[in-house]
Amino acid sequence: MLIKINFSKIFATVFxxxxxxxMISILGDILVSAFEHLSLSFLLEDVESAGRKGGVxxxxxxxxxxxxxxMLVVLPLGILTSIxxxxxxxxxxxxxxxxxKLIEVLSGVPSIVFGLFGNSFFSVILDMGFxxxxxxxxxxxxxxxxxxxxxxxxxxxxxxKDYLVGKSLGLSSWRIYKEIILPQATxxxxxxxxxxxxxxxxxxxxLIFTSGYVDRMPESLFDSGxxxxxxxxxxxxxxxxxxxxxxxxxxxxxxxxxxxxxxFHLLHKFYLRKSKAxxxxx
Amino acid sequence: xxxxxxxxxxxLFYQKKCVFCKLDFKLYSNKITGxxxxxxxxxxxxxxxxxxxxxxxxxxxxxGHVLFQGxxxxxxxxxxxxxxxxxxxxxxxxxxxxxxxxxxxxxxxKEHGFSDIDSRVKKALSDVGLWDELEGDIxxxxxxxxxxxxxxxxxxxSIALEPEVLLLDEPCSSLDPISTEIIESLLLKxxxxxxxxxxxxxxxxxxxxxxxxxxxxxxxxxxxxxxxxEGNADEVFAETKNQIVxxxxxxxxx
Numbered sequence: 001m002l003i004k005i006n007f008s009k010i011f012a013t014v015f016x017x018x019x020x021x022x023m024i025s026i027l028g029d030i031l032v033s034a035f036e037h038l039s040l041s042f043l044l045e046d047v048e049s050a051g052r053k054g055g056v057x058x059x060x061x062x063x064x065x066x067x068x069x070x071m072l073v074v075l076p077l078g079i080l081t082s083i084x085x086x087x088x089x090x091x092x093x094x095x096x097x098x099x100x101k102l103i104e105v106l107s108g109v110p111s112i113v114f115g116l117f118g119n120s121f122f123s124v125i126l127d128m129g130f131x132x133x134x135x136x137x138x139x140x141x142x143x144x145x146x147x148x149x150x151x152x153x154x155x156x157x158x159x160x161k162d163y164l165v166g167k168s169l170g171l172s173s174w175r176i177y178k179e180i181i182l183p184q185a186t187x188x189x190x191x192x193x194x195x196x197x198x199x200x201x202x203x204x205x206x207l208i209f210t211s212g213y214v215d216r217m218p219e220s221l222f223d224s225g226x227x228x229x230x231x232x233x234x235x236x237x238x239x240x241x242x243x244x245x246x247x248x249x250x251x252x253x254x255x256x257x258x259x260x261x262x263x264f265h266l267l268h269k270f271y272l273r274k275s276k277a278x279x280x281x282x
Numbered sequence: 283x284x285x286x287x288x289x290x291x292x293x294l295f296y297q298k299k300c301v302f303c304k305l306d307f308k309l310y311s312n313k314i315t316g317x318x319x320x321x322x323x324x325x326x327x328x329x330x331x332x333x334x335x336x337x338x339x340x341x342x343x344x345x346g347h348v349l350f351q352g353x354x355x356x357x358x359x360x361x362x363x364x365x366x367x368x369x370x371x372x373x374x375x376x377x378x379x380x381x382x383x384x385x386x387x388x389x390x391x392k393e394h395g396f397s398d399i400d401s402r403v404k405k406a407l408s409d410v411g412l413w414d415e416l417e418g419d420i421x422x423x424x425x426x427x428x429x430x431x432x433x434x435x436x437x438x439x440s441i442a443l444e445p446e447v448l449l450l451d452e453p454c455s456s457l458d459p460i461s462t463e464i465i466e467s468l469l470l471k472x473x474x475x476x477x478x479x480x481x482x483x484x485x486x487x488x489x490x491x492x493x494x495x496x497x498x499x500x501x502x503x504x505x506x507x508x509x510x511x512e513g514n515a516d517e518v519f520a521e522t523k524n525q526i527v528x529x530x531x532x533x534x535x536x
Contacts, residue, residue: 165377168335169390169439170366179389180379 027254033244034251042248047215047226051235051245056252058217062132062225063201063256065218066211069136070143070200071193077140078147078192083177085148086155107145114142115206123210130224135211139203143196150195154188155181186271194264201257204229228253284311286447286477287332292346294327294336301327302507305346307496309447314469314478316488316515319498319530323507325481326374328498329449332479333369334362351446367394370440374452376432378424378439383407383416386424387439394443406442410434410468430461434468441472448472450480454487466491485531489519497527 045055085096118138128134158181166176182189204227212224213234226234232249235242287309294301302324309315317325330336331344334355348355355365378386387403396402407413407420412434424435433453440448450469454462469478469491482488488495496512511518511527521527 161373161375161377162379164335164338165373165379167338168333168366168371168373169393169443170363171390171393172363175389175393179385180381184380 030247030250030254033247037244038248038251042245043252046217047231050239050242051215051231051249052239052241053245056228056231056245056249058215059226059228059231059249060252060256062211062218063228063253065132065221065225066136066139066207066227067197067200069133069221070139071197073137073140074143074147074196075193078144078151078196079182079189081144081148082152082155085152103145103148106141107149110205111142111203112205114138115209117141118206119209128222130210130212130214131222132211132218132225133221135207135225135227136221138206138210139200142203142206143199146199147192147196150192151185151188154185154192157188158184187268190264190268190271194261197260198257201253201260202229203227204233208233228256283313285309286311286351287479288349290347290349292328292331292348293344294324294331295343296327297341300504300506302498302509303501303504305509307509307512309477309479310494311446311477312473312475313493314473314480314491315494315496316492317479317481317496317498318483318485318488319507319510320500321483323498323500325498325507326451329371329451329479329481332447332449333366333371334360335366335371337362363394367443368445369447369449370443370445371449372433372436372440372451372453374455376429376436376456378427378432378435380423380425382422383412383420383424383427383435386435387442390439390443396443402442406438407435409441409472410438411464412438428461430457430464433457433461433465437465437468437472441476445476447477447479450478452481452483455483462487485533489515495519497530499526499530 042055043060044057046058047056048054081099085099115138118134118141122128122134122137123130126134128137162180162184163176166180207227207230211227211230213226213230214224215226215231218225228249232246232253235246235249285308287307289305289307292305292307293303294305305328307328317328319325327336327342332348332350332355336342336344344356350365350369353360379389381389384403387406388399391399391402403420404413407416412431415431424432427435437448437453454465457465466487469480472478473493480491482491492515494513495515495518497510497518498507499510500506501508511521511524518527519531521531
């Protein structure tokens with residue numbers, strides 16, 4: 001028994017160390033390779049010579065626009081679906097069972113399949129072409145299952161009693177959710193958003209077919225735009241001599257993800273402090 | 283003494299099992315009516331039918347009629363929001379919402395379109411004796427109150443809406459004797475303004491508070507709850523004919 005515990009401890013430590021090392025080596029590789037060449041102008045200049053020269057400003061703008069479209073769809077749709085699934089949690093009707101299963105299946109579909117679907121549905125059938133809009137919508141489809149899964153967990157942990165009390169006072173469901181349930185589920189809303197944004201920013205395959213890889217500044221949401229992840233892929237695989245700027249772009253993407261995470265982390269902390277204050281002011 | 287609730291031949295089913303059968307019941311205005319009886323004979327379920335909170339549980343079905351001020355609450359033209367405003371339910375566990383004391387009361391007032399919310403909040407809190415106790419500090423979280431204070435806040439939250447009926451489901455069962463005494467004297471004061479229906483396990487409490495008493499019992503032939511006896515409190519407590527009632531009141535059964 002004693003030996004067993006020691007073994008498991010050693011295994012756990014070794015594997016945790018491996019995971020840590022691999023993360024450090026990825027981050028380190030990007031940092032070291034990018035650091036000597038990176039300058040502020042890289043962030044602010046246009047792409048030149050297919051990315052070998054110049055900066056990534058239009059790419060950053062496209063990335064943020066795609067992300068914006070994605071989250072504008074994910075947030076309302078995700079929140080409402082989660083509420084629907086959670087409120088009728090106990091009913092176990094076949095419709096809810098079906099929705100739940102579909103979400104599970106969707107979260108396992110490879111992104112290239114989403115890309116093909118987005119291309120044929122948004123780009124061709126709905127005639128959006130290669131555009132930021134169709135890219136963002138495709139990403140929204142990809143991020144929704146993750147968002148719903150995470151947020152519904154959080155909603156379900158809010159005491160059912162609060163809903164009942166609200167109803168017993170004659171409150172409308174809208175008011176109960178707005179004033180009582182959603183404020184309590186805010187931490188899980190933040191977590192769900194962070195995960196969805198992370199998934200959207202990391203995506204390459206689905207975007208190549210939908211938002212395309214035009215690297216100039218997009219003029220509207222119907223314009224094609226190149227996301228950072230696509231830019232990195234293109235530089236590394238298709239552009240001879242693009243390695244250096246691929247690293248630089250990877251650094252920018254990493255920095256973007258980390259700062260978005262940090263922002264939400266602070267938001268979460270701020271929210272916790274605020275809700276604690278409500279509980280503890282005396 | 284006017285009739286507020288008239289229940290006619292009410293059956294209640296949980297899934298397919300009968301909770302209670304063929305229940306007749308009358309609630310009169312400005313009286314405290316107590317429901318006593320052992321667990322599992324449907325007392326709490328009965329309360330939740332009276333403001334149709336039981337509708338929220340899809341496993342519950344019902345037959346029969348409940349007339350509130352002469353109108354059937356199950357008919358399609360019954361306004362649920364209005365019914366729940368007029369028939370307030372106070373739960374067994376003190377259940378303030380995770381908001382400030384002020385917002386606990388103000389939220390429902392806003393929903394029902396009351397004006398001068400601040401003064402109504404103050405009045406409701408004064409009615410239950412919380413205003414002086416808290417010295418007007420009503421911005422703090424309701425979750426930080428003591429058990430008895432929470433329960434009084436829940437009562438204040440309900441009476442702020444100017445209901446007709448207060449339904450209380452064992453409101454003191456999780457409270458200490460001092461808090462219980464405060465709530466009891468509060469209820470005696472409130473019966474001048476409201477009709478009160480209280481479920482209690484505590485026979486001594488029923489004797490102290492109630493003008494009328496109904497006793498529920500588990501009928502083992504029906505495998506369901508039933509109402510054994512209903513009447514003025516002194517008559518019920520002096521009952522000698524029914525052996526089950528006698529034994530229960532004497533503490534021999536229960």
